Amino acid sequence: KAGVTQTPRYLIKTRGQQVTLSCSPISGHRSVSWYQQTPGQGLQFLFEYFSETQRNKGNFPGRFSGRQFSNSRSEMNVSTLELGDSALYLCASSARGRGSLNYGYTFGSGTRLTVV
Amino acid sequence: AQTVTQSQPEMSVQEAETVTLSCTYDTSESDYYLFWYKQPPSRQMILVIRQEAYKQQNATENRFSVNFQKAAKSFSLKISDSQLGDAAMYFCAYSTYTGTASKLTFGTGTRLQVTL
Numbered sequence: 269k270a271g272v273t274q275t276p277r278y279l280i281k282t283r284g285q286q287v288t289l290s291c292s293p294i295s296g297h298r299s300v301s302w303y304q305q306t307p308g309q310g311l312q313f314l315f316e317y318f319s320e321t322q323r324n325k326g327n328f329p330g331r332f333s334g335r336q337f338s339n340s341r342s343e344m345n346v347s348t349l350e351l352g353d354s355a356l357y358l359c360a361s362s363a364r365g366r367g368s369l370n371y372g373y374t375f376g377s378g379t380r381l382t383v384v
Numbered sequence: 385a386q387t388v389t390q391s392q393p394e395m396s397v398q399e400a401e402t403v404t405l406s407c408t409y410d411t412s413e414s415d416y417y418l419f420w421y422k423q424p425p426s427r428q429m430i431l432v433i434r435q436e437a438y439k440q441q442n443a444t445e446n447r448f449s450v451n452f453q454k455a456a457k458s459f460s461l462k463i464s465d466s467q468l469g470d471a472a473m474y475f476c477a478y479s480t481y482t483g484t485a486s487k488l489t490f491g492t493g494t495r496l497q498v499t500l
Contacts, residue, residue: 301487311475311490324487356427360488372419373479373488375429 270295272361274376281383286347289379293340293361299323300342301373302334305356314357317342346381354383386411388478390491397466398499404451405461405494407476414438416480418452418459419488424472432474435459463496471498 273292281287293300301324302314313326317336334344340361346353360373387410397403409418420432435443435452443450447467451460463470476491 299486303488303490310492311488313487313489316487326487358429360429362486372417372431372434374431375421377426377428380427 272359272374272376274357274359274379276379277377279379279381281349281381283349283351283383285349286345287349287381288343288345289357289359289381291342291344291359291361291376293342293359294374297361297363297374298340299362300336300340301360301362302342302344303358303360304328305358305378306354311358314344349383351383354381356380386413386416386478386480386489388476388489388491390476390494392494393492394495394497396497396499397463397470399466399468401466402462402464403466403496405463405474405476405496407459407461407491409457409459409476409478411457411478411480413480416478418450419477419479420448420450420459420461421475421477421490422470422472423475423493429475433461466498468498468500471496 275290299318301316303311305311316324320336331347336342356378358378359376362373389408416437418435422430422432433443433445433448442452447464449462473493475493477488479488
Protein backbone atom coordinates (compact mmCIF):
# COMPACT_ATOMS: atom_id res chain seq x y z
CA LYS A 269 0.00 0.00 0.00
CA ALA A 270 1.18 3.51 -0.74
CA GLY A 271 1.65 5.61 2.36
CA VAL A 272 0.19 8.97 3.26
CA THR A 273 1.33 11.57 0.75
CA GLN A 274 1.70 15.21 1.65
CA THR A 275 2.55 17.94 -0.81
CA PRO A 276 4.49 20.08 -1.02
CA ARG A 277 7.37 19.05 1.26
CA TYR A 278 8.61 22.60 1.74
CA LEU A 279 6.96 25.96 1.35
CA ILE A 280 8.09 29.54 1.93
CA LYS A 281 5.43 32.22 2.10
CA THR A 282 5.25 35.88 3.01
CA ARG A 283 3.20 37.28 5.87
CA GLY A 284 -0.33 38.03 4.78
CA GLN A 285 -0.40 35.42 2.03
CA GLN A 286 -2.46 32.28 2.11
CA VAL A 287 -1.35 28.69 1.61
CA THR A 288 -2.94 25.36 0.76
CA LEU A 289 -1.47 22.04 1.81
CA SER A 290 -2.55 18.69 0.45
CA CYS A 291 -2.81 15.22 1.95
CA SER A 292 -3.68 11.94 0.23
CA PRO A 293 -4.49 9.19 2.75
CA ILE A 294 -3.76 5.51 2.51
CA SER A 295 -6.13 3.82 0.11
CA GLY A 296 -9.24 2.77 2.02
CA HIS A 297 -8.66 5.19 4.89
CA ARG A 298 -11.49 7.68 5.13
CA SER A 299 -10.41 9.69 8.15
CA VAL A 300 -7.80 12.42 7.77
CA SER A 301 -6.53 14.56 10.59
CA TRP A 302 -4.07 17.43 10.63
CA TYR A 303 -1.49 18.42 13.24
CA GLN A 304 0.80 21.39 13.67
CA GLN A 305 4.26 20.77 15.11
CA THR A 306 6.37 23.63 16.47
CA PRO A 307 9.33 23.66 18.89
CA GLY A 308 7.38 25.80 21.35
CA GLN A 309 3.92 24.22 21.30
CA GLY A 310 4.76 20.68 20.28
CA LEU A 311 2.20 18.66 18.36
CA GLN A 312 -1.24 20.18 18.31
CA PHE A 313 -4.41 18.83 16.72
CA LEU A 314 -5.94 21.05 14.05
CA PHE A 315 -8.95 19.13 12.72
CA GLU A 316 -10.27 15.81 11.53
CA TYR A 317 -12.30 15.05 8.43
CA PHE A 318 -14.38 12.01 7.63
CA SER A 319 -16.81 11.58 4.75
CA GLU A 320 -16.14 15.13 3.60
CA THR A 321 -17.28 16.54 6.96
CA GLN A 322 -15.24 18.13 9.69
CA ARG A 323 -15.75 15.91 12.75
CA ASN A 324 -13.46 17.51 15.26
CA LYS A 325 -11.58 20.79 15.56
CA GLY A 326 -8.69 21.93 17.70
CA ASN A 327 -8.15 25.31 19.29
CA PHE A 328 -6.94 27.27 16.29
CA PRO A 329 -8.22 30.54 14.82
CA GLY A 330 -10.60 30.61 11.89
CA ARG A 331 -7.70 31.38 9.54
CA PHE A 332 -7.07 27.65 9.60
CA SER A 333 -9.57 25.69 7.57
CA GLY A 334 -9.76 22.47 5.68
CA ARG A 335 -11.85 20.27 3.51
CA GLN A 336 -12.06 16.71 2.32
CA PHE A 337 -12.98 15.47 -1.10
CA SER A 338 -15.02 12.45 -2.11
CA ASN A 339 -11.82 10.44 -2.70
CA SER A 340 -10.79 11.18 0.93
CA ARG A 341 -7.98 13.50 -0.09
CA SER A 342 -7.81 16.51 2.18
CA GLU A 343 -6.53 20.03 1.96
CA MET A 344 -5.87 22.54 4.67
CA ASN A 345 -5.73 26.24 4.10
CA VAL A 346 -4.18 28.98 6.17
CA SER A 347 -5.15 32.53 5.27
CA THR A 348 -3.44 35.77 6.24
CA LEU A 349 -0.26 34.01 7.27
CA GLU A 350 1.58 35.11 10.39
CA LEU A 351 5.18 34.44 11.38
CA GLY A 352 3.90 32.15 14.12
CA ASP A 353 2.34 29.85 11.54
CA SER A 354 5.80 28.61 10.60
CA ALA A 355 5.69 24.94 11.48
CA LEU A 356 5.72 21.37 10.30
CA TYR A 357 2.18 20.40 9.30
CA LEU A 358 1.50 16.69 9.57
CA CYS A 359 -1.38 14.78 8.14
CA ALA A 360 -2.50 11.41 9.48
CA SER A 361 -4.95 8.92 8.07
CA SER A 362 -6.83 6.12 9.74
CA ALA A 363 -9.60 3.70 8.98
CA ARG A 364 -12.86 4.58 10.69
CA GLY A 365 -14.61 2.76 13.44
CA ARG A 366 -13.68 1.86 17.00
CA GLY A 367 -11.56 -1.17 16.25
CA SER A 368 -9.63 0.64 13.55
CA LEU A 369 -7.60 2.51 16.15
CA ASN A 370 -5.93 -0.80 16.89
CA TYR A 371 -4.00 -0.03 13.75
CA GLY A 372 -3.17 3.49 14.82
CA TYR A 373 -2.79 6.54 12.68
CA THR A 374 -0.40 6.61 9.72
CA PHE A 375 1.40 9.88 9.17
CA GLY A 376 2.76 11.57 6.10
CA SER A 377 6.21 13.15 5.98
CA GLY A 378 4.77 16.59 6.57
CA THR A 379 4.95 19.98 4.93
CA ARG A 380 7.49 22.40 6.35
CA LEU A 381 5.98 25.88 6.11
CA THR A 382 8.17 28.91 6.64
CA VAL A 383 6.55 32.33 6.84
CA VAL A 384 8.88 35.28 6.27
CA ALA B 385 -9.48 17.36 28.75
CA GLN B 386 -6.99 14.60 28.23
CA THR B 387 -3.33 15.34 28.84
CA VAL B 388 -0.16 13.38 28.19
CA THR B 389 3.05 14.02 30.12
CA GLN B 390 6.55 12.93 29.22
CA SER B 391 8.86 14.04 32.02
CA GLN B 392 12.15 13.10 30.34
CA PRO B 393 13.13 15.64 27.66
CA GLU B 394 16.27 13.66 26.81
CA MET B 395 17.58 10.18 27.44
CA SER B 396 20.77 8.46 26.45
CA VAL B 397 21.50 4.74 26.11
CA GLN B 398 24.48 2.72 24.98
CA GLU B 399 24.13 0.47 22.01
CA ALA B 400 22.83 -2.99 22.98
CA GLU B 401 21.57 -1.73 26.35
CA THR B 402 17.98 -1.28 27.52
CA VAL B 403 16.23 2.03 28.10
CA THR B 404 12.79 2.94 29.43
CA LEU B 405 10.90 6.07 28.43
CA SER B 406 8.18 7.30 30.76
CA CYS B 407 4.70 8.56 29.98
CA THR B 408 1.74 9.42 32.16
CA TYR B 409 -1.67 10.57 31.05
CA ASP B 410 -4.85 11.90 32.49
CA THR B 411 -8.31 10.97 31.31
CA SER B 412 -11.77 10.29 32.64
CA GLU B 413 -12.50 7.80 29.86
CA SER B 414 -12.40 4.08 30.51
CA ASP B 415 -11.83 2.98 26.93
CA TYR B 416 -9.00 4.53 24.98
CA TYR B 417 -5.84 3.82 23.03
CA LEU B 418 -2.23 4.64 23.77
CA PHE B 419 0.59 4.85 21.27
CA TRP B 420 4.29 5.42 21.06
CA TYR B 421 5.47 7.17 17.92
CA LYS B 422 9.06 7.64 16.79
CA GLN B 423 10.13 10.70 14.82
CA PRO B 424 13.65 10.50 13.36
CA PRO B 425 15.34 13.52 11.74
CA SER B 426 13.53 12.66 8.53
CA ARG B 427 10.46 13.88 10.55
CA GLN B 428 8.27 10.94 9.48
CA MET B 429 6.14 9.87 12.45
CA ILE B 430 6.41 6.11 12.75
CA LEU B 431 4.11 4.03 14.91
CA VAL B 432 6.20 1.95 17.30
CA ILE B 433 3.61 0.25 19.45
CA ARG B 434 -0.05 0.54 20.47
CA GLN B 435 -2.10 -0.51 23.47
CA GLU B 436 -5.84 -0.67 23.92
CA ALA B 437 -6.85 0.27 27.44
CA TYR B 438 -9.20 -2.62 28.10
CA LYS B 439 -6.49 -5.17 27.29
CA GLN B 440 -4.60 -6.15 30.41
CA GLN B 441 -1.68 -7.72 28.56
CA ASN B 442 1.20 -5.38 27.80
CA ALA B 443 1.89 -4.93 24.09
CA THR B 444 5.19 -6.02 22.58
CA GLU B 445 6.68 -5.48 19.13
CA ASN B 446 10.06 -7.16 18.71
CA ARG B 447 12.54 -5.14 20.83
CA PHE B 448 9.84 -2.71 21.98
CA SER B 449 7.49 -3.39 24.86
CA VAL B 450 5.29 -1.33 27.13
CA ASN B 451 4.46 -1.36 30.81
CA PHE B 452 0.81 -0.29 30.95
CA GLN B 453 -0.48 0.53 34.41
CA LYS B 454 -4.10 1.62 33.92
CA ALA B 455 -4.83 2.52 37.52
CA ALA B 456 -1.69 4.64 37.72
CA LYS B 457 -2.31 6.03 34.21
CA SER B 458 1.21 5.16 33.23
CA PHE B 459 2.44 3.89 29.86
CA SER B 460 6.20 3.44 29.63
CA LEU B 461 8.16 2.19 26.62
CA LYS B 462 11.06 -0.23 27.02
CA ILE B 463 13.57 -0.55 24.20
CA SER B 464 15.79 -3.60 24.48
CA ASP B 465 19.08 -4.19 22.66
CA SER B 466 19.17 -0.53 21.58
CA GLN B 467 20.46 0.17 18.10
CA LEU B 468 21.86 3.33 16.52
CA GLY B 469 18.75 3.51 14.36
CA ASP B 470 16.61 3.92 17.47
CA ALA B 471 17.93 7.45 17.95
CA ALA B 472 14.95 9.76 17.48
CA MET B 473 12.25 11.76 19.24
CA TYR B 474 9.70 9.50 20.89
CA PHE B 475 6.18 10.72 21.46
CA CYS B 476 3.60 9.15 23.70
CA ALA B 477 0.06 9.73 22.46
CA TYR B 478 -3.50 9.12 23.60
CA SER B 479 -6.64 8.67 21.55
CA THR B 480 -10.24 7.84 22.15
CA TYR B 481 -13.01 7.23 19.70
CA THR B 482 -16.37 8.73 20.48
CA GLY B 483 -18.19 7.24 17.52
CA THR B 484 -18.16 10.53 15.70
CA ALA B 485 -14.64 11.86 16.09
CA SER B 486 -11.16 10.90 17.10
CA LYS B 487 -7.88 12.69 17.59
CA LEU B 488 -4.42 12.15 19.02
CA THR B 489 -3.16 14.04 22.05
CA PHE B 490 0.63 14.01 22.24
CA GLY B 491 3.16 14.41 24.98
CA THR B 492 6.09 16.79 24.58
CA GLY B 493 8.46 14.05 23.49
CA THR B 494 11.68 12.44 24.67
CA ARG B 495 14.82 12.74 22.58
CA LEU B 496 16.69 9.44 22.68
CA GLN B 497 20.41 9.36 21.93
CA VAL B 498 22.13 6.05 21.28
CA THR B 499 25.87 5.97 21.84
CA LEU B 500 28.52 3.42 20.90
